[in-house]
Amino acid sequence: MSPLSPDQIVQKMMDHDAFSQWLGIEVQHFGPGTCTIGMTVREEMVNGFFVAHGGITFSLADSAFAFASNSRGLHAVSIETSISHTRPVFPGDILEAKATELQNGKTIARYEVTVTCGKNVVALFKGTVFKKDTLWT
Amino acid sequence: MSPLSPDQIVQKMMDHDAFSQWLGIEVQHFGPGTCTIGMTVREEMVNGFFVAHGGITFSLADSAFAFASNSRGLHAVSIETSISHTRPVFPGDILEAKATELQNGKTIARYEVTVTCGKNVVALFKGTVFKKDTLWT
Amino acid sequence: MSPLSPDQIVQKMMDHDAFSQWLGIEVQHFGPGTCTIGMTVREEMVNGFFVAHGGITFSLADSAFAFASNSRGLHAVSIETSISHTRPVFPGDILEAKATELQNGKTIARYEVTVTCGKNVVALFKGTVFKKDTLWT
Amino acid sequence: MSPLSPDQIVQKMMDHDAFSQWLGIEVQHFGPGTCTIGMTVREEMVNGFFVAHGGITFSLADSAFAFASNSRGLHAVSIETSISHTRPVFPGDILEAKATELQNGKTIARYEVTVTCGKNVVALFKGTVFKKDTLWT
Numbered sequence: 360m361s362p363l364s365p366d367q368i369v370q371k372m373m374d375h376d377a378f379s380q381w382l383g384i385e386v387q388h389f390g391p392g393t394c395t396i397g398m399t400v401r402e403e404m405v406n407g408f409f410v411a412h413g414g415i416t417f418s419l420a421d422s423a424f425a426f427a428s429n430s431r432g433l434h435a436v437s438i439e440t441s442i443s444h445t446r447p448v449f450p451g452d453i454l455e456a457k458a459t460e461l462q463n464g465k466t467i468a469r470y471e472v473t474v475t476c477g478k479n480v481v482a483l484f485k486g487t488v489f490k491k492d493t494l495w496t
Numbered sequence: 497m498s499p500l501s502p503d504q505i506v507q508k509m510m511d512h513d514a515f516s517q518w519l520g521i522e523v524q525h526f527g528p529g530t531c532t533i534g535m536t537v538r539e540e541m542v543n544g545f546f547v548a549h550g551g552i553t554f555s556l557a558d559s560a561f562a563f564a565s566n567s568r569g570l571h572a573v574s575i576e577t578s579i580s581h582t583r584p585v586f587p588g589d590i591l592e593a594k595a596t597e598l599q600n601g602k603t604i605a606r607y608e609v610t611v612t613c614g615k616n617v618v619a620l621f622k623g624t625v626f627k628k629d630t631l632w633t
Numbered sequence: 634m635s636p637l638s639p640d641q642i643v644q645k646m647m648d649h650d651a652f653s654q655w656l657g658i659e660v661q662h663f664g665p666g667t668c669t670i671g672m673t674v675r676e677e678m679v680n681g682f683f684v685a686h687g688g689i690t691f692s693l694a695d696s697a698f699a700f701a702s703n704s705r706g707l708h709a710v711s712i713e714t715s716i717s718h719t720r721p722v723f724p725g726d727i728l729e730a731k732a733t734e735l736q737n738g739k740t741i742a743r744y745e746v747t748v749t750c751g752k753n754v755v756a757l758f759k760g761t762v763f764k765k766d767t768l769w770t
Numbered sequence: 771m772s773p774l775s776p777d778q779i780v781q782k783m784m785d786h787d788a789f790s791q792w793l794g795i796e797v798q799h800f801g802p803g804t805c806t807i808g809m810t811v812r813e814e815m816v817n818g819f820f821v822a823h824g825g826i827t828f829s830l831a832d833s834a835f836a837f838a839s840n841s842r843g844l845h846a847v848s849i850e851t852s853i854s855h856t857r858p859v860f861p862g863d864i865l866e867a868k869a870t871e872l873q874n875g876k877t878i879a880r881y882e883v884t885v886t887c888g889k890n891v892v893a894l895f896k897g898t899v900f901k902k903d904t905l906w907t
Contacts, residue, residue: 373544377543379544381540403514404514406513407510407562408512413562414556417555438878443575443736445743462754464719469719485757487849575761578896582880598891601856603763620896651814652822678792679787680836681786681790686790695825695828715850717850
């Protein structure tokens with residue numbers, strides 16, 4: 360099979376990603392090593408403080424990170440991620456996550472993802488992947 | 497109102513935590529600054545690689561971290577968390593997350609959460625909270 | 634005593650910072666919440682691989698982070714820092730560390746520091762501080 | 771050349787590690803994937819707060835991490851490290867850093883390093899390495 364293009368890879372990943380679908384993630388933009396996705400926070404996503412559970416913004420950022428890193432063509436596996444939640448997020452909020460490539464090395468690549476709600480940054484995410492030697496086909 | 501005990505705090509947090517309920521989280525054990533919770537991975541929790549989305553194990557660990565840090569009596573807010581996914585997790589896997597207190601300072605406290613599936617460690621999580629001056633009542 | 638200005642704070646910090654002096658750090662630029670500093674790597678700074686010890690680039694980034702976060706006027710204490718070393722650094726290399734403010738909250742502030750050698754990024758640093766209620770005077 | 775034993779690797783790394791020597795690091799104990807080293811803080815290691823510069827405890831922990839990860843026999847390169855400084859450290863303090871292996875995968879390995887001063891934990895460090903396919907000889 361021939362290698363997939365970035366849009367085919369992101370489409371294929373999204374098609375099989377049941378949890379990203381549950382989150383209501385929509386892909387807005389992608390290119391080599393970058394990706395922007397969005398979702399709307401629902402009431403079933405809150406924690407005991409009645410704000411979005413930390414895992415919701417993490418999951419959104421983690422999906423953007425996965426799409427961006429795999430869009431380069433090789434299978435990429437998450438090694439380490441970190442997130443800072445900078446503002447509370449509420450049901451009804453429309454979130455956007457933009458992944459940017461910090462480094463695209465031979466075996467290691469690094470991305471940062473900024474999650475925003477309108478003009479406000481709500482979370483800062485950083486992730487590192489290990490790139491396997493197998494292509495998306 | 498009088499301050500709540502650790503078990504009352506965890507119960508109150510869990511009662512209002514819609515997302516932890518969606519995840520199927522069950523509290524197994526808690527004490528001052530510690531907490532063990534569990535859940536079973538379902539098919540709707542997988543990503544495009546047909547393994548549990550990174551956000552699932554993060555969310556489980558983040559809940560354990562939130563319960564453990566708030567169980568001390570003061571409202572605690574997450575400042576920074578990081579996670580390493582060390583093994584893939586599949587639908588049907590029964591996960592356990594154990595939060596341990598690394599440091600309980602006046603305004604800052606730190607926890608590590610180890611997520612296991614049977615005898616295997618599947619994720620290593622570390623989190624820092626800022627402790628507000630308001631009590632759980 | 635009256636509060637110090639950003640340049641007075643950075644000057645006072647640098648004057649008493651014996652280790653930054655040993656590193657040969659020179660302050661190039663600063664402003665509210667930002668700072669750029671530089672240094673030249675020496676042979677006594679290498680590790681067993683004959684490249685700069687990871688602690689050298691960390692220390693440079695950590696100083697930039699400390700200067701930037703304290704320049705806001707309040708005493709700021711490091712809570713958590715992380716660093717990724719993206720390229721090896723050698724004796725004779727001239728390094729520059731630029732700290733940028735990601736968030737300036739009431740009690741918590743976040744900074745990223747990019748360490749470069751010429752056009753190459755050699756390290757990516759992120760740090761969080763807790764702001765005390767005492768002013769630099 | 772034949773592969774080196776853990777003690778030969780640590781000895782070889784330490785012999786060529788000019789910065790660890792400047793720090794005054796002494797190797798106290800090592801084994802496969804673990805290492806304990808110590809040092810005494812000197813006045814030239816303080817920052818503008820008259821406490822040990824954050825880079826000093828980081829460097830000590832980073833050396834323990836490097837020795838522990840390389841002692842397994844393969845060349846190991848740091849991918850990502852993080853540190854929390856939990857207590858201030860002063861000139862004259864005798865520090866000990868103990869590296870423990872969290873995971874020893876085929877290409878990725880993870881370590882935590884606890885830095886203590888007497889009975890007090892002064893820093894918590896976590897690091898991830900990428901293992902090359904070249905042996906220490």
